[in-house]
Amino acid sequence: MRYSRAFIPTLRQLPADAQAVSHQLMLRAGLIRQLAAGVYSFLPLGWRVMQKVMRIIREEMDRIGAQEFHFPALNPAEIWQQTGRIQTMGDVLFHIKNREGLVLAPTHEEVVAFHARQHIRSYRELPQIWYQIQPKFRNEPRPRFGVLRGRQFTMKDSYSLDADWEGLDRSYELHAQAYRRIFTRCGLRFFVVGASSGAMGGSASQEFMVESPAGEDTCARCSRCGYAANVEIARSAVEPTARLPESAPLERFATPGVRTIDDLITQHGIPEERCAKALVYIADGEPVLVLLRGNDELNEAKLQAVLGAAALRPATPEELRQYTGASAGSIGPIGLPTPMRIIADERLRDANELVSGANADGYHYRHIDLRRDCRIDLYADVRTVQPGEPCPECGAALEVVRAIEVGHIFKLGTKYSEALGARFLDERGHERPIVMGSYGIGVERIIAAFIEQNHDEHGICWIPAIAPYHVHLLALGIERSDAVRQHSDELYSSLWAAGVEVLYDDREESAGVKFNDADLLGLPLQLIVSARGLEAGTVELKERRSGRRHHVALAEAVDKVAELLRALQEEPWTQPAH
């Protein structure tokens, strides 16, 4: 491509609305432009990157025997009603207004189960892996960080259909391997975490994470043994609350003005580990009391999973008063006027000598014995892991990092096949639901995550595998040197002939402008042709990432480019961290 004819609108200034580095650079390098909140157009350069990433995905999916489909984004609402997700997805699902009964698909489990029901009859037709790369629509309440969280985005989604759980395990493992290869080939340093299945349902799931400050997920990770988990499910080996040998009689006492656990600690000298913090949540319309130790932080995702609730939210101040008779700060498990389920964090199991609210403003109870004084319906791990807590596997200190979720694999089970009637006959002639898995990759997120990890103050640093072009050919002073023009033109042709993708800066621009644009776009190699070099019979090769420069004879330039590209693709940092 000749730069003089290319549509590559680079920006010198930082776009005001871009927060994340990847977002800024994608705008500045002319990869994308915003059309609306969370909706982006890919410009030619950005689309070339998308296509390269999608090609890698296709190759690796095909390698595990997956078959590519193309499912419609427009879906009949009926199949979404059959699985109940028209409710559980709520506002995230786009509904078509002027044609009742159509929605825009945010994912395709329903469609896959629909077609499986149409045609899969026998165990002999299983297993199957179906995939597609296609736009997804999600009415995100808050799109963010450019292409990292959009309302329309491109997803590689695949679905495995198996006759039994052992088959699902195999399909799942095939995907895990394919995903490792995909992200590795895309140059990402990633790690894999155990994750919550959330609204998808199912038994197990893992996320592929790229550490980045722009990430919206938080993960706990052990650097010693490799334990890693999304905080939504992460555990730690914090010490439990010790049960003291004696429980003194329950006693109500006045605590005027106490609003927080810290108030209890500072004003009444209660040790933090003897405080039981009570929260009220509304789970599918029913109030639930949650007890946590001291200043432990509730993890709503864990609580939701434990309750099996479709909807979970904190109670409003009005509901607090209605259900407990008190306001925040004076709530506790003793003497609740409204009967409700009480979930206590595992850390409080069978604890005694606790202090908690008395469900009357300005009063607390002390000497609470959870065995003696109240009925705990369930002990469960519902707290949020904090940095520095001991790893549940090996006891080393956990780190907690922000990360971008680039892929997620789920063992779904039979939720969708049962809802849509996707059944088959097994070897004995019994009808059984197909066992499904579902597996997603956010294509744009791969690109944004890559840029987050591979940039410097001048711009992006691509690797050959996903760079929009391999080589940036800079003809310096092309407008006043016939030699520069002629040799640059020849290099341009011979590089393409050698299978090298070249962006040829043939513009009549100053050297500085060309250098800066080249660094911003970040193609892995820059080939610099100048009158000065040609006098000595050489051209210059610059590796974008390292800044290494090579002066090579004009006649050897094409071979040297090919050699350097091979080396750049194989540098060790393209291997995953774990």
Next chain:
RNA sequence: CGGGGCGUGGCGCAGCCCGGUAUAGCGCGCUUGGUUUGGGACCAAGAGGUCGUGGGUUCAAAUCCCACCGCCCCGACCA
């Protein structure tokens, strides 16, 4: 959804609080001419704006008021 901020040539901003400068400025970019030429050149002359939209107040609105639209940020854990 709650809170905050912003909307002024292509981009980044000033002007608004406290209405009135007869042609709404600045930097970058763009056009033309000249000079320059290996890290975002210089000089000169130009082009380009319904001041988000609608309504209102006023002799007079980019500026004040109301509504709407759009975009960005924080939040939607700590009782």
